[in-house]
């Protein structure tokens with residue numbers, strides 16, 4: 001591991017002052033100064049020498065300001081520094097936004113969930129071996145212009161939706177799939193102290209020909225939290241995660257679904273996020289449109305799944321993934337349709 005300086009920020013202005021040292025970096029994630037939350041990803045990638053920040057700014061002292069979880073009638077407010085386990089266990093989230101609680105519960109391990117923050121979680125980086133292992137020269141994400149070794153290599157765990165000819169890395173997180181399905185927003189403050197809000201769907205970028213620029217954050221931006229609007233679909237919601245090993249593994253396929261159904265089972269609103277095989281957190285409006293106004297049953301769910309994966313692009317080891325993704329989505333939709341929703 002390379003030497004680095006560790007700074008501690010106990011308030012927002014101190015954090016942002018350090019965050020100003022962007023070193024002319026093109027991407028937030030490659031800036032020489034990185035905010036340190038739980039450190040569960042940052043230290044991992046620093047030990048692999050994939051991330052090489054010169055300065056870490058410990059922002060855990062900002063937890064009082066940016067660590068709260070607040071539930072109100074119009075929605076949820078999740079502080080950036082709330083821990084994954086706090087949000088997973090929060091009684092209102094479990095009851096009214098189960099897709100969020102499910103996604104967090106099925107992510108990582110209890111120890112990691114106790115350490116890891118919500119903002120750090122959404123900013124986690126791909127698990128693509130060619131990205132994480134510097135012995136491989138060909139990784140456009142780590143080393144722009146070097147090619148993508150995964151396209152002809154070991155790619156079973158990588159993406160089929162949103163890929164480009166420059167990168168087929170997958171976005172590995174779970175929580176982000178719930179946020180994208182529910183139409184969340186992310187709150188940001190820049191090093192000058194200016195705040196802005198962005199649809200969560202716009203936080204991550206598709207790889208296109210710049211896979212090394214993963215988000216629309218600029219160097220020095222600090223995520224302060226997330227808002228999730230309430231809606232009649234949030235209570236009938238769930239996250240289904242399919243993985244090689246049921247305990248403690250990243251998704252091969254996942255679906256975040258939230259439904260508002262009429263008394264006869266007609267879909268008034270469907271909100272659908274796809275994970276496990278996507279280049280970025282992925283909302284499938286195609287699947288949502290395929291369900292709207294139809295009775296939720298095997299046929300309509302299958303049509304939605306067909307629409308969700310119509311644009312899938314597979315490589316040598318990912319031919320099985322669109323079918324796995326379709327089956328995952330169908331099961332998630334039908335399970336959500338059967339949920340018993342108590343009146344509050």
Ligand SMILES: Cc1cc2nc3c(=O)[nH]c(=O)nc-3n(C[C@H](O)[C@H](O)[C@H](O)COP(=O)(O)OP(=O)(O)OC[C@H]3O[C@@H](n4cnc5c(N)ncnc54)[C@H](O)[C@@H]3O)c2cc1C
Pocket residue numbers: 029034035036037038039040041042043044080081106107108109112115116117118119120121122123124172173174175221222223224248249250251
């Ligand atoms: C073995 C293992 C298994 C895992 N399994 C899963 C899984 O199944 N599902 C899943 O979703 N995740 C999984 N994870 C990922 C884990 O959830 C992330 O490592 C964790 O959520 C990162 O959060 P953190 O607070 O530790 O981030 P850190 O490591 O502290 O930070 C990560 C990045 O985010 C930046 N950052 C942090 N906070 C902010 C902020 N407020 N504003 C701007 N930038 C910020 C940091 O500068 C850094 O670049 C796994 C991780 C490991 C190690």
